[in-house]
Amino acid sequence: MPSSSSSIGTPLAVEVEIRREKASALRRVGDKLETLIAQLVKLQGELSTLSGWQRAKKAEEYQKLWADADYQRWCLVIQRESLGLFHHAEVDLMYPIPPKVK
Structure with a gap:
């Protein structure tokens, strides 16, 4: 009978x-999410100084980045679940996605 261990x-x-490879894939998704969050934080600061059409344009850019970050968070959760990790409160603590803007 073959065994899975030597x-x-x-x-x-x-x-x-x-x-x-599983750990590497998890790290890659986490790295992408960290990058997106940093971009969101930067844009959030820029939005506070703008108004009118400039703000609207920057807010549209922010919303697209926010959607990408939300998708990467979902990918991270799926990766974690594939490893048997089903409690994701840590994800929100480690990767806090800024709120949507209007």
């Missing part, structure tokens, strides 16, 4: 590589 408790090389 000896009890020791993972096979392929299992280690799969775990590394």
Whole structure:
């Protein structure tokens, strides 16, 4: 009967590589989300100094970035769930997405 480990408790090389790739994918999504959040924070500051059509244009840019950040957060949650992590309060603490603007 084949086993998934070369000896009890020791993972096979392929299992280690799969775990590394899962962790790497999780990190890539987290990095994307961090970048988007930083861009949102910067735009949020710019929005507070603008008015009229300039603000409207910048608000549209903000909304697009916000939607991208929300999607990346969703991807991060899916990645976490694929690893067996089902409580996501930490995600909101580590990656606080600024609120939508009007």
